[in-house]
Amino acid sequence: MQPIRLGLVGYGKIAQDQHVPAINANPGIQLVSVATLGQPCPGVENFHTLSELLEHGPQVDAIAFCTPPQGRFALVQQALAAGKHVLVEKPPCATLGEALALVDQAAAKGVSALFAWHSRYAPGIEAARDWLASRTLQSVQIDWKEDVRKWHPGQTWIWQPGGLGVFDPGINALSIVTHLLPHPLFVESAELRVPDNCQSPIAASIKMADARQLDVRAEFDFDHGHDELWSIEIRCAEGVLRLDNGGALLSIDGVRQTVSEEGEYAAVYRHFQQLIADKASDVDVQPLRLVADSFFVGSRVAVEAFYDA
Numbered sequence: 617m618q619p620i621r622l623g624l625v626g627y628g629k630i631a632q633d634q635h636v637p638a639i640n641a642n643p644g645i646q647l648v649s650v651a652t653l654g655q656p657c658p659g660v661e662n663f664h665t666l667s668e669l670l671e672h673g674p675q676v677d678a679i680a681f682c683t684p685p686q687g688r689f690a691l692v693q694q695a696l697a698a699g700k701h702v703l704v705e706k707p708p709c710a711t712l713g714e715a716l717a718l719v720d721q722a723a724a725k726g727v728s729a730l731f732a733w734h735s736r737y738a739p740g741i742e743a744a745r746d747w748l749a750s751r752t753l754q755s756v757q758i759d760w761k762e763d764v765r766k767w768h769p770g771q772t773w774i775w776q777p778g779g780l781g782v783f784d785p786g787i788n789a790l791s792i793v794t795h796l797l798p799h800p801l802f803v804e805s806a807e808l809r810v811p812d813n814c815q816s817p818i819a820a821s822i823k824m825a826d827a828r829q830l831d832v833r834a835e836f837d838f839d840h841g842h843d844e845l846w847s848i849e850i851r852c853a854e855g856v857l858r859l860d861n862g863g864a865l866l867s868i869d870g871v872r873q874t875v876s877e878e879g880e881y882a883a884v885y886r887h888f889q890q891l892i893a894d895k896a897s898d899v900d901v902q903p904l905r906l907v908a909d910s911f912f913v914g915s916r917v918a919v920e921a922f923y924d925a
């Protein structure tokens with residue numbers, strides 16, 4: 617069977633750190649071209665724009681999008697209009713409306729679309745989901761804290777409208793809990809702490825619940841120390857489940873559990889391959905809805921200016 621011929625748009629940090637290594641390790645996918653405004657990708661044909669890639673590059677079956685969320689909607693629409701399958705990094709778009717439009721447009725074109733909530737593919741997630749399925753949930757505590765200087769060095773887009781600020785990593789935690797919990801969540805209140813020189817928050821506290829009043833709290837911090845804290849603790853009547861290191865580690869009542877050995881992005885691309893084979897899509901917008909609602913109801917607290925350097 618011929619490998620999927622893949623184009624990629626936005627050869628930046630995550631494309632270099634995760635996407636290209638995962639693609640190169642998957643014999644069923646071949647990266648053939650890149651469109652990017654930054655440094656070119658070795659070993660493939662490079663272009664500055666998606667239009668040039670589509671018009672002058674080698675034939676592609678699918679396109680992966682690793683650009684910032686601002687402006688991504690028009691790019692993905694262009695790929696869908698050309699009949700390409702699409703894999704879209706999180707968050708899928710800068711707004712909920714754009715994401716919902718992509719869902720409809722992919723279905724109308726009959727191509728496969730994947731909103732790549734990469735944290736849902738962390739090694740401990742499916743084992744956690746299986747354990748929780750028969751448990752009585754009591755409360756959820758999310759602590760998602762990292763250093764933006766380490767994970768987004770010099771990326772000014774993240775502080776601009778549509779860049780989400782601390783919700784850029786925080787949405788990963790929301791993608792996990794919306795995958796693990798049985799009922800939809802609603803934002804009850806939020807506090808967004810916005811630096812004087814930024815358009816998006818550097819920290820946030822969010823209170824959520826489901827229709828059965830499950831108490832779900834989240835603390836996000838983008839100005840955390842060098843050692844990340846990416847943890848979710850779910851207290852149940854039968855015991856306490858804890859995901860650490862972004863879902864890579866799973867413990868139940870303090871006992872470490874056996875988890876998958878597959879990395880997040882290897883699993884993302886294996887899932888994309890399967891969706892194309894099944895002529896299906898996986899385009900959940902719940903995490904983005906919770907972010908949008910946090911911005912709707914969140915109180916703003918001005919905090920001191922943030923400087924990357």
Ligand SMILES: NC(=O)C1=CN([C@@H]2O[C@H](COP(=O)(O)OP(=O)(O)OC[C@H]3O[C@@H](n4cnc5c(N)ncnc54)[C@H](O)[C@@H]3O)[C@@H](O)[C@H]2O)C=CC1
Binds near residue numbers: 627630652683767784
């Ligand atoms: N930095 C990280 O650790 C992670 C980032 N992500 C997500 O991946 C996306 C990208 O993030 P990063 O790679 O960190 O950003 P980045 O700023 O390092 O890379 C973005 C790339 O897109 C290119 N670009 C921008 N507009 C373009 C356009 N119109 N056409 C072609 N290329 C264009 C830029 O030249 C740059 O190379 C974001 O949505 C982010 O949430 C996901 C997981 C981890």
Ligand SMILES: O=C1O[C@@H]([C@H](O)CO)[C@H](O)[C@H]1O
Binds near residue numbers: 762768785788862
């Ligand atoms: O999606 C994201 O993940 C974190 C970090 O790379 C941990 O995986 C990053 O801040 C955010 O964009």
